[in-house]
Amino acid sequence: MLTKGTKAPDFTAKNQFGKDISLAEYAGKKVALYFYPKDDTPGCTKEACSLRDSHTEMISKGFVVLGVSPDDVASHQKFASKFDLPFSLLADPELAIVKAYGVWGMKKLYGREYEGLMRTTFIIDEKGMISEVIEKVKTDDHAKQILKIFE
Numbered sequence: 003m004l005t006k007g008t009k010a011p012d013f014t015a016k017n018q019f020g021k022d023i024s025l026a027e028y029a030g031k032k033v034a035l036y037f038y039p040k041d042d043t044p045g046c047t048k049e050a051c052s053l054r055d056s057h058t059e060m061i062s063k064g065f066v067v068l069g070v071s072p073d074d075v076a077s078h079q080k081f082a083s084k085f086d087l088p089f090s091l092l093a094d095p096e097l098a099i100v101k102a103y104g105v106w107g108m109k110k111l112y113g114r115e116y117e118g119l120m121r122t123t124f125i126i127d128e129k130g131m132i133s134e135v136i137e138k139v140k141t142d143d144h145a146k147q148i149l150k151i152f153e
Contacts, residue, residue: 003104003105003120003122004103004124004132006133006134006135007131007132009130009131010025010035010124010126010131010132011103012024012025012026012130013098013099013102015092015098015099016075016093017075017078017090017091017092017093018075018078018079018081018082018083018090019079020075021090025068025126028066028068028126029128029129031064031065031128032064032065032066032126032133033065033066033067033068033124033126034053034065034066034067034068034123034124035068035070035103035125035126036049036053036067036069036070036122036123036139037069037070037071037103037105037119037121037122037124038050038069038070038071038121039071039072039118039121040072040073041071041073041077041078041080041081041091042077042080045121045141046071046141047085048141048142049139050069050081050087052141052142052144052145052146053069053087053089053144054085054086054087054088055145056145056146056149057088057089057145059145060145060149063152067089068089068090068091068092069087069090069091069092070091070092070094070099071093071094071119072095072097072100072119073091073095074095078091078092078093100119103122105119105120105122106118106119120137121141122139123135123139123144124136125148134151136148
């Protein structure tokens, strides 16, 4: 996994509208790049809705929110529409972005080990450097967890 002080790898991926989104186009802005396992699951929905509910405050603090999961564009479109998400969800079914950020690995659930996406958020500063990494994401209150870093 990438660490604080590392240059954030650039990427280009399609959002829920099929539009190509690149990290490079957000140079000069703070980016909250959050990785989540699956659209429309309980934890991922809580996390997305937390970010949605605080989106205006996050924008006022200079943040752009980008979500990334292995789901495809159609899945993102349904999820974003169902919960009225005002930010881009990036499709990464080939796991290119997920692996570039090092958030794919062994997980454990109910004693069973499997490979999967580790819910993580990277705060990327205006110069494209990772300024914070949140590994212990609080899905219910994730936006406040991000905003608290900059108080």
